[in-house]
Amino acid sequence: MELPTLDALKKAARLVYRAMPPTPQYSWPLINERVGTEVWIKHENHTPLGSFKVRGGLVYFDELKRRRPKVKGVIAATRGNHGQSIAFAAQRSGLKAVIVVPHGNNPEKNAAMRARHAELIEHGTDFQDALEHAGRLAQTRELDLVPSFDSLLVLGVASYSLELFEAVPELHTLYIPIGLGSGICGAACAREALGLKTDIVGIAATAAPANALSFAAGQIVAAPVGPTIADGMAVRQPNAEAMEFIRRHIARVLTVSEPEIRGAMRSLFTDTHNVAEGAGAAGLAAVLQEKAAQRGRRTAFVLTGGNVDKRAFAEVLLESS
Numbered sequence: 001m002e003l004p005t006l007d008a009l010k011k012a013a014r015l016v017y018r019a020m021p022p023t024p025q026y027s028w029p030l031i032n033e034r035v036g037t038e039v040w041i042k043h044e045n046h047t048p049l050g051s052f053k054v055r056g057g058l059v060y061f062d063e064l065k066r067r068r069p070k071v072k073g074v075i076a077a078t079r080g081n082h083g084q085s086i087a088f089a090a091q092r093s094g095l096k097a098v099i100v101v102p103h104g105n106n107p108e109k110n111a112a113m114r115a116r117h118a119e120l121i122e123h124g125t126d127f128q129d130a131l132e133h134a135g136r137l138a139q140t141r142e143l144d145l146v147p148s149f150d151s152l153l154v155l156g157v158a159s160y161s162l163e164l165f166e167a168v169p170e171l172h173t174l175y176i177p178i179g180l181g182s183g184i185c186g187a188a189c190a191r192e193a194l195g196l197k198t199d200i201v202g203i204a205a206t207a208a209p210a211n212a213l214s215f216a217a218g219q220i221v222a223a224p225v226g227p228t229i230a231d232g233m234a235v236r237q238p239n240a241e242a243m244e245f246i247r248r249h250i251a252r253v254l255t256v257s258e259p260e261i262r263g264a265m266r267s268l269f270t271d272t273h274n275v276a277e278g279a280g281a282a283g284l285a286a287v288l289q290e291k292a293a294q295r296g297r298r299t300a301f302v303l304t305g306g307n308v309d310k311r312a313f314a315e316v317l318l319e320s321s
Contacts, residue, residue, distance in 0.1 A: 001151050001185065001245045004158075006193040012059045013159035019058055019092065020048050022163045025300070030271035031284070035291045038298050040171070041272070042164045045280060045306030049084045049112070052157055052304050056182055057085030059156030060146065061093045068144070072096060075143040077131035079179075079231040080109030081305050086146050087116035098143060100134040102126050106231060108309040126225055128236045148180040149239040158186030164300060165194055172297035177203040177282040177304055178211045178253065179232050181242030187302075188249035201290075202246060202253035203282045205233045205261065214238045215246060215253040229312060230261055230278030232305065260285040262316045268303070269317065277308040 023046045031039050044052035064071060073096030076086045083099040090097035097118040101110060102125055114120055123133040131148070138145035147153075160183075165171065174191075176184040184202050191198050204212040207228035213221040220243060225234045246253070256264075264281035267288075268274050276284075283301025287294060308316075 051081035056153030056156035057089035087118035161190035232279030
């Protein structure tokens with residue numbers, strides 16, 4: 001993937017703003033006290049779908065309709081937020097959407113996709129199983145397969161980083177969780193286009209370490225996914241194009257444990273009364289892990305989404321800190 005120009009990023013942002021306004025970024029006093037430095041949170045839990053993914057889908061479908069005006073329907077694999085984005089953009093474009101999720105997927109994310117008139121298919125035990133099945137169905141049902149990583153998706157989601165960088169000057173470090181990579185690649189694109197020096201740090205879950213292992217090894221390393229509340233980071237097989245880009249532009253990738261993620265979910269609710277899904281809280285977990293190194297630095301993380309089902313969130317809140 002090549003670095004886009006600032007003009008291309010701003011054009012994509014204008015497409016996003018046809019459907020939603022920019023999201024806020026706040027520095028919360030209690031979070032600052034907890035970390036011991038100035039911390040900014042980019043609130044992608046405040047989009048119309050409660051996740052940053054909506055931005056990428058809007059840009060992808062605008063180009064799809066231009067390239068293939070006769071396309072009738074699309075298919076995608078997801079753990080939830082990408083699927084909601086595809087369902088939302090397909091509905092706005094007048095297209096049928098088929099979404100494949102693994103068995104045991106977040107029931108509230110499933111319901112949200114169905115509410116956007118997507119046909120939901122459950123297959124396999126993890127995202128990789130769902131992705132492979134979606135590829136087969138794309139051929140048999142003559143549907144366009146929407147990837148989970150694509151340069152157009154990156155262009156769209158880069159708009160949240162443009163907003164953050166323009167609102168918070170002289171940002172030293174930005175922490176972003178990695179699923180298949182569109183969010184963190186978009187942040188690198190925005191930083192480079194603006195000529196900034198911000199360190200961007202990727203985050204993987206200890207229970208889903210493939211992105212961290214691949215970054216360290218310099219090649220794709222598949223790894224099994226264990227039980228994790230961070231379903232947006234539950235990747236068994238990283239995307240090769242995304243990982244090559246990440247290795248060129250990202251400072252490092254660290255891992256956060258389940259207790260750290262769950263503790264960050266509680267802290268975000270206690271300190272800001274925002275609901276964060278597991279991947280959405282991973283940024284705070286990482287900041288807390290590295291708080292000694294970040295002292296005196298202006299730090300930010302992206303609360304990438306708030307789509308956690310109520311039973312799981314209730315369990316997290318009732319755990320002792």
